[in-house]
Amino acid sequence: MEEALLFEIGRTDITGVDLDEPDEFEPELGSLARKDPVELAALSEPEAMRHYVRLSTKNYAIDSGLYPLGSCTMKHNPRLNEKAARLPGFGDIHPLQPLSTVPGAVDLISELGHWLMVLTGMSAVAMSPKAGAHGELCGMMAIKAAHIAAGRDPKIVLVPESAHGTNPATAALLGYQVVAVDAREDGTVDPGEVQARIAEHAGNVAAIMLTNPNTCGIFERDIIEIAAAVHEADAYFYCDGANFNAIVGKAKPGDLGVDAMHINLHKTFSTPHGGGGPGAGPVVLSDRLAPFAPLPFIRAGKDGPVLVETEAGTEGGEKPFGRMTAFHGQMGMFVRALAYMKSHGSDGLKQASEDAVLNANYVRVGLEDLMSLPFGSRWCMHEVLFDDTFLKDTGVSTLDFAKAMIDEGYHPMTMYFPLVVHGAMLIEPTESESRASLDLFVATLRDLVMSAKRGETERFSGAPYLAPRRRLDETRAARKPILKWERPAPQSVQPEAAE
Amino acid sequence: MEEALLFEIGRTDITGVDLDEPDEFEPELGSLARKDPVELAALSEPEAMRHYVRLSTKNYAIDSGLYPLGSCTMKHNPRLNEKAARLPGFGDIHPLQPLSTVPGAVDLISELGHWLMVLTGMSAVAMSPKAGAHGELCGMMAIKAAHIAAGRDPKIVLVPESAHGTNPATAALLGYQVVAVDAREDGTVDPGEVQARIAEHAGNVAAIMLTNPNTCGIFERDIIEIAAAVHEADAYFYCDGANFNAIVGKAKPGDLGVDAMHINLHKTFSTPHGGGGPGAGPVVLSDRLAPFAPLPFIRAGKDGPVLVETEAGTEGGEKPFGRMTAFHGQMGMFVRALAYMKSHGSDGLKQASEDAVLNANYVRVGLEDLMSLPFGSRWCMHEVLFDDTFLKDTGVSTLDFAKAMIDEGYHPMTMYFPLVVHGAMLIEPTESESRASLDLFVATLRDLVMSAKRGETERFSGAPYLAPRRRLDETRAARKPILKWERPAPQSVQPEAAE
Amino acid sequence: MRYLPLSDSDRADMLARVGVSSVDEIFSDIPEKARIDGLVDLPRRQGEMAVERDLGRMAARNIPASSVPFFVGAGAYKHHVPATVDHLIQRSEFLTSYTPYQPEITQGTLQYLFEFQTQVAELTGMDVANASMYDGSTGTAEAVLMAHRVTRRNKAVLSGGLHPQYRAVVEGLSGLAGDAVESLPADPTGTEDILSRIDDETSCVVVQSPSFYGELIDLKPIADKAHQHGALLIAVFTEVVSLGLVESPGAQGADIVVGEGQSIGNPLTFGGPYVGLFATKQKYIRQMPGRLCGETVDAEGKRGFVLTLSTREQHIRRDKATSNICTNSGLCCLAFTIHMTLLGGTGLSRLARINHANAVKLKKLLAAVPGVEVLNRAYFNEFTLRLPKPAHDVVEALVAKGILGGVPVSRLEPGIAGLENLLVVASTEVNTDEDRAAFAAALKEVLA
């Protein structure tokens, strides 16, 4: 069913919130009172309910089906966590009410930080970054601050081609020059290559940014050597933690030589993605970077954790580089993540990583005879990467293949990423899927592959057929962007009952 | 998308609730310990979430669209009410915890009772009935108890043909013989007819059960005369309050001569219908019936309301006929109803009745030229009744017409009720619909009527085409009822990948 | 008003379209002397914030079960319900849907009812279950009426272990419907002689196990005796969790099983809405009250579900119906079914063991308090204490110490000698060792 925009069904002369006008009073707005009314339509409560319920039905969600979006980690979002985040003691407290009135909130952030540090084997954690990319920024800012504090300011950051786009974007934002590191045949980074790049830019390398497990779904087996080479060059190892969910309880980044790593709480610890946010991206830091953690941070005090909010509160060793955001970070997400971690416990978190990896490999072996693995038949971690070799000469592209999945009731996998693989399809089932669900998914993909190979191109080129919309014209959207609804010009009266 | 039964996707060897086995202990179950395991499949939390979310998408709801089910009153269910009912002080209190620990609960019931009494102009209210039909039973039991207390036990109950099925069923349950009262040409009850029936069964009439506004959507204009005739015969006037929502704030049943009337909180005061329940059916009582209100009841005490739970707590005038249910009634519904009433207030409740009636008449005038009104073009109250005259010779039945509405995105209206009208279609839009929503509904129905008249029978006979299911075989279901899932016999192994 | 989409200009336009000058014209069928002039004497509309505060203040005057050591049972039980349950039942498509009269667009409701019926049948050990009654007490009264229809007799025998309010519901309805009910005296120890009350005029025997006093009753001999005399055994329970650990009533020979399903999926909510479970043997289904959901196929041969056997029901059968019931407990069934689905048989049995273990621990602690006697021999998660003073006073004294310590039998059976000092105490999975220790210590002080 079609659903118009709220501006088309709403009216500007009504409101769906019952408020009484205040008694007469003398406004004290100076000369700045608004002159024109706010021209925004309202809906009454029943209309608003229906409008948004109907809109929601046009969305796919993890609660509706398998959502194998590689690198995005669409796993089950427990409702216990939603309930906990809405406790008045968490949801209804102000970031600047006196600290004496929020000891439980400070405790919660402190306890979550403890879990993150223990799981990663790191010395400190900056809790305030608002999302993964913000965490990257925070980590790289700490690295830059540390260099500057040491009287250096190297200008190069090494980034493999397979990296998330946020990595080079983050480095560039801080004025770094990005130098690519080529991958080996098997999709992993060669320590020799890293050393070569370091040598090429001797004395001018600030950091390497590496994802591990990498975006091809493979654990970087030489990571300790790479870290050593980087450290040898007085540079830092920034680890993109987007894939940390594969190895929680199996390995600690701190033991691998990582200096800073953000943790996407919405990936690894299951805070809901909410249509693209909010996220939360705490950054764990090594001993060397710990002093530069931004404000605010929590220090262990003799009567419990102490929230340090300003430079004035710092002690000798603490040299915060500044502040990532107002207030203390994504408290709502912290509550959810801690509820998730406590529910799993050390045993459950490890099991979850193992199940995620097992599920990905189960999908791999179910499909590898029909689809093509760019790096050969080998174990993957929590996600399995296929390329489009298997579609060669079928007339079906990766995009077509993905869109055809929609008609089968699935959200497509991540497409065309990582860039290092042609026509990439990155599948991450996560630990939330049952074996029966994976079996059906594999059978469906096998059917699609066979269909493509049989030359049934229409099934793909026109897909999706069964979604709320057919394929959308993205070029048109970008060519002359329409970014908001415009009130129709008043003169253009609609002809009555035009058919 | 198809969704299997939970028993087909679940497993009996898992559980979706984490519970630790208790430490070793000596059971004290005597000889009655269960010998066999409970053979019920479980789903893990992510599977359960998906299973029920998917099932939900196969339902139509008031939040999805207009739901014009006449007499059922599908109006907006405010979420404030859901929130209030879940306050721990309401949702997490036990019916038998000491009364000293629940004064707010007693207050709430008392306050709701006060609103109901004021709105109906009645002297007492029995709060405990669990739903409308249960309220009917309660009211009729009070009537029977009153007769018995007066040393009489008349055996006849008068019920018009247009009554809800619950009316005769209730009367029969108490051993009453049901005598029909025929309607006038215009669908209302003639006081003369009532007097005639009373005369026929002189001295043996216990009560009349009447719905007002009646199920044809018409206000019984002679109701005061009818009540007088009934009272004259030492009988009582039971009013079915299913349609009270049409006249809240416009007239008080107490002023019309009613002795007892249930109020469907889920119709008039918007507690959600929840797929068929729970409801709540408090019964307001006249002076004459008030002493017979069942236990428990609330009495005004000097320190606030007093909950009287047993005969031992009664005072002189109170002669409760017994108890309708354990505990105190549908507290969860009481909270929602009171939240709704307080939100509307005396002004809003009246406005809601007016809007409900206006909306029904707006639909009537939008359709009366094309559809057929059994009682001619006259005002209706909150619902408008059409018959199937307009479908004559089209080959389209009321059922077909209703099913075709499903393909247009609407829930059908009430069909084949009331029985007094051939091929009845009873449309109740409620006050929750906007004018734009009604315009679209009317336009859609006009299109369907024209289509039927054009002889496009396939659009109707095969409908619905676009629902989760096509028409279901009800005969087959009743002939050999399958009322639960049976585990497939173990020997019947499914042939592998049979196609 | 936020719930009303019509604006004043809408109203004016629509009135014109309807052809009246004011809405009151449409109401002119109301006798003039009964028309309300102005507004009824009740407060005016309030915004959401004001209503929320009003109700919040009322709620704050009550003591929630979760906030104190809590041992109140006697027909309603405090259990932990997973957050998933309440989330799912609030899905618009479940919450704001009506009775599934149009099966093509209500398969969601119908399928969960079918799942519910299957779960209830398995738990009770019966052939079939209906799609719920209002609650256990009204279900019990309906069971008695059903037994009367089946046996064409009208004399019911009620055990003295039946919940007193259930008994009152049965007696009230049967009394006014002209049936006979023989209620045995209160039976705190489960030792009444009910067998001798069964004769060839008996329609049914109604026995609760665990009883109101917590005692587990062996139903087999009662079933045998009833069947010898052509009567039915109606087995009642108020604590459905017990079925995870106790032999099912079906396995013990019951003909109709009826009980309260609140413990699974549903909050306490001061007594309602709850969900009545109702199951029986295949041969009696056409005498069953309430809705039934059945499997069938659609026009394309796909499996689907419908309400079925509705010729038993009031909207078809009118005064010949098996019951006047119309509304059921749909959303509470859904809560039950989801919670039960999460538990599965494995989880339910484990939950039941935890409940029983906690009750055993509590019994030991309380039995050691001087002056306290435990009356039960076999029990599940609830038992009865004989105290050296009136239980009502003890409970009030415990409230003052921040403990909700059970239900005095005298609250439900007032003025009966020998019952004043009895206290029914329940312990579920929500109770901790600390809770139990606090209860025992407080009881000791109160009785000292």
Next chain:
Amino acid sequence: MRYLPLSDSDRADMLARVGVSSVDEIFSDIPEKARIDGLVDLPRRQGEMAVERDLGRMAARNIPASSVPFFVGAGAYKHHVPATVDHLIQRSEFLTSYTPYQPEITQGTLQYLFEFQTQVAELTGMDVANASMYDGSTGTAEAVLMAHRVTRRNKAVLSGGLHPQYRAVVEGLSGLAGDAVESLPADPTGTEDILSRIDDETSCVVVQSPSFYGELIDLKPIADKAHQHGALLIAVFTEVVSLGLVESPGAQGADIVVGEGQSIGNPLTFGGPYVGLFATKQKYIRQMPGRLCGETVDAEGKRGFVLTLSTREQHIRRDKATSNICTNSGLCCLAFTIHMTLLGGTGLSRLARINHANAVKLKKLLAAVPGVEVLNRAYFNEFTLRLPKPAHDVVEALVAKGILGGVPVSRLEPGIAGLENLLVVASTEVNTDEDRAAFAAALKEVLA
């Protein structure tokens, strides 16, 4: 474990299918010395009830805003949010969906983002808005970077009325990114001379109105001066409700408008997640950071929405992107949009008038307390008091009296002479006459 569907037998079967004897084989790429043997040193799994209790205990140690007279603002505001909002954002299809990369099956998300962008553009008086930033503070830092891209200059001037933590975010990023920031000293009275700081090297002027101290700032002269010098005016707000009553920044000449949207639809939640609003002029859209949703048509010509202009973004443009932002505040946008939809322009303006009226009432009461001076001339729902003693101590003394009475400026600007005694006080629609009277009375006592 309740979140993991695989049973042990599933795992065994699947490992066999994968061709390994244990799952650890699959993890063998992890260097041996880094593999964790056994479990990390953290507690084991807990059932839902235990976790709920743990977190419940922590939550119970905090004082919720709704439980006391509450006047804390300074960048986050306590407002009443209709229950409809929280209900709707918890719809599975909204809550558990990802970024709408597949527009065919995410029109729900895309359409509300389009509605959100339209609302934000209208409220701010700008041509276009993006689909949100993390919050107001990070949005402000992004706005400064955007101004640098637009003007190809790198010197920003920050008003002394800018929220100190917003200032810190801008300074931190700009400092490490190699840009220059000139921050004016704290300006409690809104009387700083910012015009003189604008010159031909200035990329942008960042001015907050209402300021951190609550003062309404006339942006027009600043916009004029900035434009004369080829600089941009970045207008910041932390209280979006003010836009219902105060001239929009767009109407006053702002080039970029950035602010915090928490007040509409979103709870306080100790500071996050919130929703950054970001709007600008049409001509700058290709320099804008963050996601944008645009209208288009599908293959059948039906209107639909897509993420657009993504060549600005990191996942396409990588190191040439306008920002590194990836995740946004999707669900908070939705909350904002729903609440704003319920309000409409009419409701927002009324809400704003109530807020202002309450602040005016409060100001009068507090100004009458001996020793208290109000610094503001023009304000919306927040103002600054000069107290006769350190504000920090006063606030703590008020806590002891059960009142949360505002934010001491020294908490955010410690150790600066002249600011220790300043208190920023906010009053919204949630405050009652009783709240305000209690505050004034308590303040009087504390200062006596």
